[in-house]
Amino acid sequence: MKIAVLNGSPKGTVSVTVQYIRFLQKKLPDHDFKLLNISHDIQKYEKNLETFRKVIDDVRQADGVIWAFPLYVFLVASQYKRFIEMIWEQKVEDAFRDKYACAFSTSVHFFDNTAHRYIREICEDLGMKCTESFSADMDDLFIDQRRENFLKWAGDFLKAITDKAPTGRFVAPVVPAHFIYKPGKPKRMVETGDLKxxxxxxxxxxxxxxxxxxxxxxxxxxxxxxxxxxxxxxxxxxxxxxxxxxxxxxxxxxxxxxxxxxxxxxxxxxxxxxxxxxxxxxxxxxxxxxxxxxxxxxxxxxxxxxxxxxxxxxxxxxxxxxxxxxxxxxxxxxxxxxxxxxxxxxxxxxxxxxxxxxxxxxxxxxxxxxxxxxxLGVGGHKIFRDQIWSRLRFPFDADFKFYLEHNLFDFPQNDKRYLEFSEQMIAMIQDPDMREAVRKAIKKEMLSGYKKVVEEK
Ligand SMILES: Cc1cc2nc3c(=O)[nH]c(=O)nc-3n(C[C@H](O)[C@H](O)[C@H](O)COP(=O)(O)O)c2cc1C
The missing domain is CATH 3.40.50.360 (Flavodoxin domain)
Structure with missing residues (x-):
């Protein structure tokens, strides 16, 4: 089967994402995974539309399309986004219509959900038949079970194409507006003082x-x-x-x-x-x-x-x-x-x-x-904090220093107040009588701290 792989890494083939595709090429030699270095070559496409059309021809000839990309700031890289815009600008949506499609990414799972959702939406707007996506951690390829999962996912994608599996939509098409805004004279001015x-x-x-x-x-x-x-x-x-x-x-x-x-x-x-x-x-x-x-x-x-x-x-x-x-x-x-x-x-x-x-x-x-x-902010911070503390400690030395200086390594392991309290309470509920007493009092006692703030004058 012919699969067009739209590589979203600006690094071209020197990319983590591409190593996963190379792994597929090795494990599934009966299929042709054609790697197209979309993000890397975007300026070439913009300057010379013939090169863009060649890529579109590869898509047209494929049985299925894998949108393979690294996460870039909540989404795909700007170069990949530009490619998507060019599809509509150059009116080549037909090359994608009715083709089976799936999304594959590598990342540290920081807002991988929004990037995958975006690609899914784009595929649906293009009239593609979307199957399950796969969001790999950068290092999943090193772990046996995760490699197996990855192969299973790829196999399912190929099977969906062979079986002409039914697919559904996640999102409704966007209804555009054609309204022209005509500002009036402002009713009030806002003093900005020293604010920048x-x-x-x-x-x-x-x-x-x-x-x-x-x-x-x-x-x-x-x-x-x-x-x-x-x-x-x-x-x-x-x-x-x-x-x-x-x-x-x-x-x-x-x-x-x-x-x-x-x-x-x-x-x-x-x-x-x-x-x-x-x-x-x-x-x-x-x-x-x-x-x-x-x-x-x-x-x-x-x-x-x-x-x-x-x-x-x-x-x-x-x-x-x-x-x-x-x-x-x-x-x-x-x-x-x-x-x-x-x-x-x-x-x-x-x-x-x-x-x-x-x-x-x-x-x-x-x-x-x-x-x-x-x-979004709380969870996102915890991912960054953990990554910069360990896996991304190198090469992100500047991040590490900043996080240290600004107390952003706020791990709960250092929170003595809660740790000591929990330790005491856990020791206390080992006694069966105390356990029952605490069980009865827990709802009321939870509020003791709040009471102070709410009731004290
Ligand atoms: C500019 C930039 C932005 C990134 N943004 C995210 C992000 O929002 N979420 C995430 O999980 N990883 C993010 N990453 C990490 C990459 O997605 C990750 O390292 C990926 O595996 C790189 O793949 P590649 O080598 O194929 O380009 C970012 C990396 C770069 C360079």
């Missing part, structure tokens, strides 16, 4: 809803914010995953990106991102900004600051994108101050939402308000 407010946008053309919403926000802030178009940043390409930055946060690229971040964005109190939905996420260009920010590894970028988003497009129909937005804000240590979209299709309401958003951003920044993190 930065808006980073993929503006599109000047008349786009994104550009209009950003301009309106800028008016509400009375010019008290700096607006940057992501196309004006000197970024020569997407993150290459080369890890040259891991020791000391020095990026391999010698373009203007790092200086831009350090000179323009560092020290921002309110960081606002803006852009239109392209397929089911922001544009590849905005994604490139987030990927390239990996020159700072796993260090949160705006601890205790505010973050907001302006989205042009059907965000309410995209819960996966919503999760990424919230997860991103939380993992950067920020408070997600708000999200404004143009979905209402009502310019007056959008004006009001932008004004409310501006007020809240400034109020939260001035009062230091930070909402508690949810599972």
């Amino acid at each position: 407010i930065s808006v980073l946008a993929d503006m599109g053309d000047k008349e786009s809803n994104t550009a209009q919403m950003v301009d309106q926000l800028s008016r509400i802030f009375n010019g008290g914010c700096r607006v940057y178009d992501v196309w004006d940043i000197d970024m020569r390409g997407g993150c290459l995953g080369c890890l040259q930055c891991a020791f000391d946060n020095k990026c391999f690229y010698k373009d203007g990106f790092v200086d831009f971040v350090k000179n323009e964005l560092d020290g921002t109190d309110i960081m606002i991102f803006a852009g239109a939905v392209k397929d089911r996420f922001f544009s590849a260009r905005l994604k490139m900004f987030w990927d390239r920010s990996f020159f700072r590894g796993h260090i949160p970028s705006h601890i205790d600051k505010q973050m907001g988003f302006i989205v042009s497009g059907p965000l309410a129909q995209l819960p996966n994108m919503q999760e990424i937005i919230q997860g991103y804000a939380e993992i950067q240590g920020t408070n997600l101050a708000g999200i404004v979209t143009d979905e209402s299709g009502d310019s007056v309401q959008i004006d009001a939402s932008l004004e409310d958003f501006a007020v809240r951003c400034v109020d939260y920044a001035q009062s230091g308000y930070i909402r508690p993190q949810t599972f």
